[in-house]
Amino acid sequence: MNTQVREIEDLGEGIKRQILAYNKDIMAVKVWFDKGAIGYAHKHHHTQITYVEEGEFIFTIAGKERILKSGDSCIIPPNVEHGTTTTTGGLLIDTFSPMREDFL
Template sequence: MKKQSEHFLFGNETKVEDLGGGLKRQMLGFNEELMAVKVFFDKGAEGYTHKHRHSQVTYVESGEFHFTIDGEMKVLKAGDSCLIPPYAEHGAICPTGGVLIDTFSPAREDFIEE
């Protein structure tokens, strides 16, 4: 894994990765202990249900998201956030289109290109 991002990343210069299924991801900064990622959802896009070893905090920048964490579903809108503990099953559907800011500790190794 690359050890850390540059100190300054500019939104108009930082790569946006197309994940398919109406999802795109842009790295906002990371080191081995912490990572922040911007995730763009098209209208109706779904973040599939999954789990991982990382602690995660997600902030809703825009849109409406139907978030499920360990079987409990809540509707989150701009300004809302959620904590996802390690190994908790979670996913989200975005009926409106929107943007999430995900933070992970430690960093998601699988998101880093060498």
Template sequence: MNKQSEHFLFGDETPIEDLGGGLKRQMLGFNHELMAVKIWFDKGIEAYTHQHRHSQVTYVVEGEFHFNVGGVVKVLKAGDSCLIPPHTEHGAISPTGGILIDTFSPAREDFVEDK
């Protein structure tokens, strides 16, 4: 990936992508080594169980999330975070709705393709 974001991104100017199914995503900054993304979950939405080659740290901004990381489920609330190692199955359900900040290393190329 040879793209990178601008050095400064402003929340009220950066597009929010509707992913469908009660999920929205906003890029917070990226280059080939690192990416940060803001994700909105509507109430009751489940992010499907998946895995990828990237290391991921997720921070809960608001709401409650039931995270499954490698078969272990924990309830995370605002201020909590989790580390998801590469190639580890993970997913989340948000019974309340909420907001996450996801960081990835290296960056998720699939999030910026054709943009």
């Protein structure tokens, strides 16, 4: 198990990520979005729970648009296309099961 917080990674285009903790079964990640940044539509085999720590985000999950504000959360099932953008900037806490090996 790795509980060591990693350095913040600049992913470009106004998005930064920091892995908080993980083991093979689960991973928690902070993701910062600058105003107008886009988390492009994608899908993966992991279950994802996202909590909005700060800001307002427009999520598109399986073709349906939803606005999430600070304190809101959503669950994204495996292999479902999803993406987000923000007009305010903000911070998300993403949890993945199993862990995202591609983030390491």
